[in-house]
Amino acid sequence: MIRVSIFEDNTQFREALSLLIGGTPGYSVTGSYGDPVNLEEKISESDPDVVIMDISMPGRDGIAAVEILRKYAPDIQILMLTVFEDEDRIFRALCAGASGYLLKNTSPSKLLESIREVSEGGAPMSPAIARKALGLLQKFGGKPDASAYDLTLRETEVLAQLVRGLSSKMIAAELNISYETVRSHLKSIYDKLHVASMTEAVSKALRENLI
Amino acid sequence: MIRVSIFEDNTQFREALSLLIGGTPGYSVTGSYGDPVNLEEKISESDPDVVIMDISMPGRDGIAAVEILRKYAPDIQILMLTVFEDEDRIFRALCAGASGYLLKNTSPSKLLESIREVSEGGAPMSPAIARKALGLLQKFGGKPDASAYDLTLRETEVLAQLVRGLSSKMIAAELNISYETVRSHLKSIYDKLHVASMTEAVSKALRENLI
DNA sequence: GCGCATATCCCCAGATTGTGGCAGAAAAAA
DNA sequence: TTTTTTCTGCCACAATCTGGGGATATGCGC
Numbered sequence: 001m002i003r004v005s006i007f008e009d010n011t012q013f014r015e016a017l018s019l020l021i022g023g024t025p026g027y028s029v030t031g032s033y034g035d036p037v038n039l040e041e042k043i044s045e046s047d048p049d050v051v052i053m054d055i056s057m058p059g060r061d062g063i064a065a066v067e068i069l070r071k072y073a074p075d076i077q078i079l080m081l082t083v084f085e086d087e088d089r090i091f092r093a094l095c096a097g098a099s100g101y102l103l104k105n106t107s108p109s110k111l112l113e114s115i116r117e118v119s120e121g122g123a124p125m126s127p128a129i130a131r132k133a134l135g136l137l138q139k140f141g142g143k144p145d146a147s148a149y150d151l152t153l154r155e156t157e158v159l160a161q162l163v164r165g166l167s168s169k170m171i172a173a174e175l176n177i178s179y180e181t182v183r184s185h186l187k188s189i190y191d192k193l194h195v196a197s198m199t200e201a202v203s204k205a206l207r208e209n210l211i
Numbered sequence: 212m213i214r215v216s217i218f219e220d221n222t223q224f225r226e227a228l229s230l231l232i233g234g235t236p237g238y239s240v241t242g243s244y245g246d247p248v249n250l251e252e253k254i255s256e257s258d259p260d261v262v263i264m265d266i267s268m269p270g271r272d273g274i275a276a277v278e279i280l281r282k283y284a285p286d287i288q289i290l291m292l293t294v295f296e297d298e299d300r301i302f303r304a305l306c307a308g309a310s311g312y313l314l315k316n317t318s319p320s321k322l323l324e325s326i327r328e329v330s331e332g333g334a335p336m337s338p339a340i341a342r343k344a345l346g347l348l349q350k351f352g353g354k355p356d357a358s359a360y361d362l363t364l365r366e367t368e369v370l371a372q373l374v375r376g377l378s379s380k381m382i383a384a385e386l387n388i389s390y391e392t393v394r395s396h397l398k399s400i401y402d403k404l405h406v407a408s409m410t411e412a413v414s415k416a417l418r419e420n421l422i
Numbered sequence: 423g424c425g426c427a428t429a430t431c432c433c434c435a436g437a438t439t440g441t442g443g444c445a446g447a448a449a450a451a452a
Numbered sequence: 453t454t455t456t457t458t459c460t461g462c463c464a465c466a467a468t469c470t471g472g473g474g475a476t477a478t479g480c481g482c
Contacts (some may be wrong), residue, residue: 095349099342123341127333130341131310134334137344138306140351152458165411167438181460187441188458196440197468199409200376206417363428378468392430398471399428408438409469 002119005031005048007065008081009057013104017052017081020108027115034058036065040072048076050119053098055082055089063089063096070097077118081106087132094133100124101133149192149210158185160211163202213330216242216259218276219292220268224315228263228292231319238326245269247276251283259287261330264309266293266300274300274307281308288329292317298343305344311335312344360403360421369396371422374413 004021006029008014014032022029031046037059043051051069055062066078079100080093090101100118102111103126114124125133151159161171168186172179186198193210195201205211215232217240219225225243233240242257248270254262262280266273277289290311291304301312311329313322314337325335336344362370372382379397383390397409404421406412416422 091348094345097349099345117338120338121342122338123336123345124338125334125341127328127331127335130334130336131332133348134305134310134344137302137348137351138308140348154459162410163414165406165408165414167408167410169438177459178461180462183439184461185459186439190440195376197376197378198439199373199378199413202410202413203374203376203417206414365429380468388429389431391432394469395430397469401470407470 002027002050002115003030003046003048004028004050004052004115005033005043005046006052007033007036007057007062008052008054009034010054021112021115024112027112036060036062036068039065039068043069043073043076050077050079050115052079052081052115055080055084055093063092066093066096066098079114079118079124081111085126085128085132087136090129090132091136101129102126103129148208151189151192151210155185155189155192156211158182159189159201159205162186162189162198163205163211165202213238213261213326214241214257214259215239215261215263215326216244216254216257217263218244218247218268218273219263219265220245221265232323232326235323238323247271247273247279250276250279254280254284254287261288261290261326263290263292263326266291266295266304274303277304277307277309290325290329290335292322296337296339296343298347301340301343302347312340313337314340359419362400362403362421366396366400366403367422369393370400370412370416373397373400373409374416374422376413 004027006014006017008017011034014034018029018032021027030048031042033042035057036042036053039060053062053066057065062080062082066080069076069078077100078098079102080098081102081104083104084090085103093101100114100123102114102124106114106126117124157175158171161174166174168182169179172182175182189201190196193201193204195204215238217225217228219228222245225245229240229243232238241259242253244253246268247253247264250271264273264277268276273291273293277291280287280289288311289309290313291309292313292315294315295301296314304312311325311334313325313335317325317337328335368386369382372385377385379393380390383393386393400412401407404412404415406415
């Protein structure tokens with residue numbers, strides 16, 4: 001039996017959801033609310049396994065509610081159910097701690113399946129949402145691209161140690177070469193990365209995934 | 212009619228897939244290969260809408276194949292079908308350009324559904340995979356967590372500039388405060404982050420998303 | 423008021439880094 | 453073989469950074 005709480009400001013839609021979920025064997029609706037005010041209280045009284053959350057609600061933003069809920073009860077799975085499909089909101093909701101993201105045009109059977117899936121540790125998303133989430137991931141992951149600045153092998157090694165936070169001396173010890181040699185490599189690295197200090201080099205390396 | 216090409220080195224599994232997909236109305240298998248050697252040729256002769264790709268194959272890695280295919284024919288949707296569920300491989304496959312990622316224990320009906328979904332612009336993933344992909348996304352997008360070391364507002368600002376690669380002097384200019392003040396803040400930052408140099412601070416800040 | 427945290431400045435001594443130049447040995451490419 | 457690249461090492465000077473002292477002022481809470 002999966003215990004579900006619903007947060008959705010549209011009364012009609014909320015009732016419909018409640019009827020659908022509550023009327024299906026294996027599911028029970030333990031709470032149904034029009035806003036996330038006094039969220040903790042509502043959660044503790046309904047004690048759900050899964051929370052269905054709308055994004056736009058009066059009083060408090062659904063995404064903020066997700067963040068709070070994440071902290072208050074990390075084990076509760078959160079399923080966003082909303083009409084918004086802009087990248088920004090998807091991203092913020094997922095990063096806030098939602099485990100699934102469905103559009104409101106999702107069919108009842110898909111919705112029920114998704115509730116089960118999210119309670120079992122999955123991450124159900126509407127196809128369009130999943131594709132956008134994937135796009136976000138690809139944007140971040142880009143490419144581990146050390147070749148762009150064509151650092152030599154040794155230079156890459158030195159840079160790697162630098163990124164670990166080591167000083168020139170420590171790097172020398174780590175790589176079993178002279179302190180001065182490390183400094184020589186550093187010069188080349190600065191040249192190739194177009195930077196002028198260790199900090200800049202580390203910053204660039206980490207930002208652009210050069211290690 | 213969805214045209215599907217299969218790349219999978221296990222002959223039995225490949226044949227089974229071929230039978231399943233080819234035997235279902237609405238789907239046709241236009242190519243079935245044991246390795247991705249001469250990938251471009253195989254693709255142009257089979258002209259698929261969707262490619263099903265294994266990760267481990269003789270000759271060439273499936274992930275590398277995805278990258279090449281992405282460039283050669285960007286409109287072809289790629290569905291990974293493999294046994295691996297480590298974050299690294301998932302991440303690399305998705306970033307290389309795969310649009311879906313299924314585990315080999317996926318049921319035939321789910322598989323067929325996923326092929327349709329990916330061809331329609333979705334991003335089907337096995338629940339466990341989806342959850343891991345979500346985790347990756349959250350890791351990247353996680354909002355700055357400076358609170359852990361409770362840096363003050365000013366210290367956070369200084370750290371932010373440091374991460375940009377600026378020197379103490381430059382930070383002083385940027386924040387319109389004295390060089391010595393910057394140094395004072397830096398001392399506190401070092402103290403709180405348990406580091407002893409700019410490089411270390413930048414490294415820690417970027418790794419732990421303190422900015 | 424009194425403590426406490428924050429933010430702002432200062433000085434010093436010693437260590438580290440940035441910059442410039444130089445050069446031999448080994449490896450790879452021509 | 454000759455040339456080029458990479459890896460190695462060194463010196464010197466100026467600039468910057470680190471770690472140790474303090475000092476003043478402004479709020480905020482008790």
